[in-house]
Amino acid sequence: xxxxxxxxxxxxxxxxxxxxxxxxxxxxxxxxxxxxxxxxxxxxxxxxxxxxxxxxxxxxxxxxxxxxxxxxxxxxxxxxxxxxxxxxxxxxxxxxxxxxxxxxxxxxxxxxxxxxxxxxxxxxxxxxxxxxxxxxxxxxxxxxxxxxxxxxxxxxxxxxxxxxxxxxxxxxxxxxxxxxxxxxxxxxxxxxxxxxxxxxxxxxxxxxxxxxxxxxxxxxxxxxxxxxxxxxxxxxxxxxxxxxxxxxxxxxxxxxxxxxxxxxxxxxxxxxxxxxxxxxxxxxxxxxxxxxxxxxxxxxxxxxxxxxxxxxxxxxxxxxxxxxxxxxxxxxxxxxxxxxxxxxxxxxxxxxxxxxxxxxxxxxxxxxxxxxxxxxxxxxxxxxxxxxxxxxxx
Numbered sequence: 001x002x003x004x005x006x007x008x009x010x011x012x013x014x015x016x017x018x019x020x021x022x023x024x025x026x027x028x029x030x031x032x033x034x035x036x037x038x039x040x041x042x043x044x045x046x047x048x049x050x051x052x053x054x055x056x057x058x059x060x061x062x063x064x065x066x067x068x069x070x071x072x073x074x075x076x077x078x079x080x081x082x083x084x085x086x087x088x089x090x091x092x093x094x095x096x097x098x099x100x101x102x103x104x105x106x107x108x109x110x111x112x113x114x115x116x117x118x119x120x121x122x123x124x125x126x127x128x129x130x131x132x133x134x135x136x137x138x139x140x141x142x143x144x145x146x147x148x149x150x151x152x153x154x155x156x157x158x159x160x161x162x163x164x165x166x167x168x169x170x171x172x173x174x175x176x177x178x179x180x181x182x183x184x185x186x187x188x189x190x191x192x193x194x195x196x197x198x199x200x201x202x203x204x205x206x207x208x209x210x211x212x213x214x215x216x217x218x219x220x221x222x223x224x225x226x227x228x229x230x231x232x233x234x235x236x237x238x239x240x241x242x243x244x245x246x247x248x249x250x251x252x253x254x255x256x257x258x259x260x261x262x263x264x265x266x267x268x269x270x271x272x273x274x275x276x277x278x279x280x281x282x283x284x285x286x287x288x289x290x291x292x293x294x295x296x297x298x299x300x301x302x303x304x305x306x307x308x309x310x311x312x313x314x315x316x317x318x319x320x321x322x323x324x325x326x327x328x329x330x331x332x333x334x335x336x337x338x339x340x341x342x343x344x345x346x347x348x349x350x351x352x353x354x355x356x357x358x359x360x361x362x363x364x365x366x367x368x369x370x371x372x373x374x375x376x377x378x379x380x381x382x383x384x385x386x387x388x389x390x391x392x393x394x
Contacts, residue, residue, distance in 0.1 A: 062104025
């Protein structure tokens, strides 16, 4: 099939939606499809892959833009792009932040559906910015985007339930995301040497890792306070913050990163916190594997829509995370991960202390995480998306 992906971000831009789009495109190509990607102009130079046709040409998605910029807005480019490449289906990757919170992207399904089969993948159901005091209208725009699609993909059960409750929805398929970071460290990787030579972390240190942007929903403040509590209890602990701090799409991450750095300084743990910054994927992989535990204290509870969770699972990491809002059958407390209540530093510190003292438990959690991650491999995800598209075209 000739398949298109529309995404507000794409590598080398930093962002989970862009990484998802690239992995989906690669898997589709492996399955014999011809893949075209329309994305933001900042995705330059495109990651080289001759089998994926990337068009990084969108400077703005809607009509409100800098008056000196005369390029067609993204929604008009999308129509021309679909026609030019005779696409049999288009998968829109939607997350409001990836489109700079611009509501014009929400109109893509309505404009494209006369020309091709349109499937929208909602990476979350957060709404775009409209105007002051827009209120409930913002959420309705997201629901209408779903209704204007031929089919909808969600990545987790809560989002599926929310959309179904609105009524008059097209077919909905729940397909989880996969890890954007393959478990492939450098060829010479050896865990103990990596810790001492690359991270400068002595063997006796209890190394807690955090992976992802410094987003308000991810609980870095809770984690920093938990590290302080562990230090006060005599634990020789350090924190490794893996990856870029802010990403390319969500401007609020910059403010959150500043707040996190000030908090860490105020807690007196600056010397115990290491920031890797944005590094290539093999180094991210090695850093994940070097940690004793990965802490992901999401404020809204753990969810299968979290790419950082998927990366930790794929790397067989012992994971401490927050209790999901709705039970996740695949992810069980004490089996694939260890759950704590959100925004409770003392509970998080206690869980980390428990895992520090129980190496057997850490090993079991890591082994079960690796087994679970096989359910989220990209070949399976791409196949599920393709089958859904084919069902819609019948």
